Amino acid sequence: MIRLKNVHKAFGNNAVLNGVDLHVPKGESMVIIGGSGTGKSVTLKCILGLVKPDIGTITVADKDIKDGDRDALLSRFGMLFQGGALFDSMPVWQNIAFRLVQSGVSTDEARALAIEKLRRVGLKPDVADRFPAELSGGMQKRVGLARAIAADPEIIFFDEPTTGLDPIMAGVINDLIREIVVEMGATAMTITHDMSSVRAIADRVAMLHDGTIKWTGTVTEMDTTGDPYVHQFINGLSEGPIAAIR
Amino acid sequence: MIRSATLLLGSTGRAVLNAIGAIGAVALFAAQTIGQIARPPFYWREFVSACITIGYFSLPVVGLTALFTGGALALQIYAGGARFNAEAVVPSIVAIGMVRELGPVLGGLMVAARVASSIAAEIGTMKVTEQIDALVTLSTNPMKYLTVPRVLAATLTVPVLVLIGDIIGIMGGYLVGTSRLGFNAAAYLQNTADFLEFWDIASGLVKGAVFGFIVALMGCYFGMTSGRGAQGVGAATKAAVVAASVLILAANYILTEAFFTA
Numbered sequence: 001m002i003r004l005k006n007v008h009k010a011f012g013n014n015a016v017l018n019g020v021d022l023h024v025p026k027g028e029s030m031v032i033i034g035g036s037g038t039g040k041s042v043t044l045k046c047i048l049g050l051v052k053p054d055i056g057t058i059t060v061a062d063k064d065i066k067d068g069d070r071d072a073l074l075s076r077f078g079m080l081f082q083g084g085a086l087f088d089s090m091p092v093w094q095n096i097a098f099r100l101v102q103s104g105v106s107t108d109e110a111r112a113l114a115i116e117k118l119r120r121v122g123l124k125p126d127v128a129d130r131f132p133a134e135l136s137g138g139m140q141k142r143v144g145l146a147r148a149i150a151a152d153p154e155i156i157f158f159d160e161p162t163t164g165l166d167p168i169m170a171g172v173i174n175d176l177i178r179e180i181v182v183e184m185g186a187t188a189m190t191i192t193h194d195m196s197s198v199r200a201i202a203d204r205v206a207m208l209h210d211g212t213i214k215w216t217g218t219v220t221e222m223d224t225t226g227d228p229y230v231h232q233f234i235n236g237l238s239e240g241p242i243a244a245i246r
Numbered sequence: 247m248i249r250s251a252t253l254l255l256g257s258t259g260r261a262v263l264n265a266i267g268a269i270g271a272v273a274l275f276a277a278q279t280i281g282q283i284a285r286p287p288f289y290w291r292e293f294v295s296a297c298i299t300i301g302y303f304s305l306p307v308v309g310l311t312a313l314f315t316g317g318a319l320a321l322q323i324y325a326g327g328a329r330f331n332a333e334a335v336v337p338s339i340v341a342i343g344m345v346r347e348l349g350p351v352l353g354g355l356m357v358a359a360r361v362a363s364s365i366a367a368e369i370g371t372m373k374v375t376e377q378i379d380a381l382v383t384l385s386t387n388p389m390k391y392l393t394v395p396r397v398l399a400a401t402l403t404v405p406v407l408v409l410i411g412d413i414i415g416i417m418g419g420y421l422v423g424t425s426r427l428g429f430n431a432a433a434y435l436q437n438t439a440d441f442l443e444f445w446d447i448a449s450g451l452v453k454g455a456v457f458g459f460i461v462a463l464m465g466c467y468f469g470m471t472s473g474r475g476a477q478g479v480g481a482a483t484k485a486a487v488v489a490a491s492v493l494i495l496a497a498n499y500i501l502t503e504a505f506f507t508a
Contacts, residue, residue: 085379089368102385
């Protein structure tokens with residue numbers, strides 16, 4: 001479904017991606033792990049076209065993302081941003097139904113769908129008329145999730161879905177993501193350094209370090225692999241090939 | 247000595263190149279904005295909201311500025327005119343001064359302070375909180391959704407603000423002229439009407455449209471190119487106000503040359 005071949009990206013002298021090769025088959029939930037500043041977010045942004053790779057090709061359903069109608073391509077995606085990225089000038093229901101309203105769906109229909117999606121992520125309908133600033137961090141994540149799934153996308157990206165949440169709320173969000181991805185049959189890509197998220201969400205895991213994929217495998221393989229990068233990362237060791245101070 | 251000279255030349259060269267680069271980037275942004283105006287979709291709701299925020303809510307500050315400026319102008323012209331027995335020119339000079347220069351320039355500067363800063367802060371915050379990236383992933387062009395409605399709204403509403411400011415400014419001169427300087431009310435108004443020409447008013451309105459375009463464009467440009475964090479948004483806001491103010495004054499000179507010296 002999604003394939004990255006030899007993707008490079010540098011910002012000035014700072015090379016962030018140094019030849020990323022990755023394949024995410026249709027319907028699979030891929031989680032990319034790696035330390036801060038290793039290029040996880042840039043990888044997702046390259047696929048979405050928010051950042052233009054310097055070298056390399058990215059294909060979605062065997063079509064190069066540079067070719068064809070970009071809006072049509074993006075309509076296949078849903079994205080949960082790290083900080084929610086909810087539009088603070090509009091109420092929750094308009095955030096969730098944003099794409100639908102822009103595509104000409106009537107206000108009543110869009111609002112009803114937004115409330116349905118709110119229920120799906122465990123929020124009550126009265127949240128619909130509140131503004132994002134009035135919600136807790138966990139509620140904002142749920143609203144962000146509702147917005148990501150509002151148009152029933154084929155591909156969903158989750159950027160650090162549990163950052164800033166307490167462990168219980170993080171568990172709730174992880175379970176919700178897993179349920180929704182399975183229920184929708186969507187292809188999912190998640191970037192995180194929260195190992196509880198990895199174990200709850202992933203079909204397969206990819207380890208990104210120094211702008212390249214160092215290892216890929218299933219969650220079970222991750223626990224037993226002898227790869228020094230993965231071993232150091234999942235066990236939170238300060239000694240190993242990944243420098244503790246970067 | 248040679249090393250110091252080289253360093254000085256190097257830093258001067260870098261500053262010049264950066265300045266040229268910035269001018270090019272702003273010009274490109276302006277061209278992209280204009281290019282997007284005619285292309286669908288047009289976000290009417292955003293446009294109406296921007297008209298209210300930029301135009302309607304700027305009325306008090308523009309009105310008060312015009313009122314006090316008109317009054318002060320009447321006092322100054324009366325005092326200056328008294329030196330060569332020309333006190334009678336107060337109504338006509340107040341009117342011409344307000345509609346040609348002070349109405350558009352001071353109105354533009356007040357709108358720059360109020361609107362360029364708020365647009366830059368709003369869009370800058372949207373950028374650093376990834377709301378602009380979110381717009382893109384929701385198949386919405388940020389230039390069309392954020393920039394075009396604001397630039398168009400400012401270009402259309404600032405001339406209206408200038409017109410209202412002109413009327414209030416002339417009224418300020420009238421109030422001071424009749425209450426403090428001993429002018430006859432009817433004669434003051436008659437004098438104002440007699441000497442004011444259509445082009446005096448129209449040129450001020452054209453200036454207002456140009457200044458409105460500059461204000462919103464600077465707010466949007468610096469918001470869209472804002473750096474990270476609170477510091478980045480603060481710097482973008484300051485840069486938007488400074489750039490809008492300087493460009494308004496520069497554009498005012500160029501337009502005055504074009505309108506009145508041909």
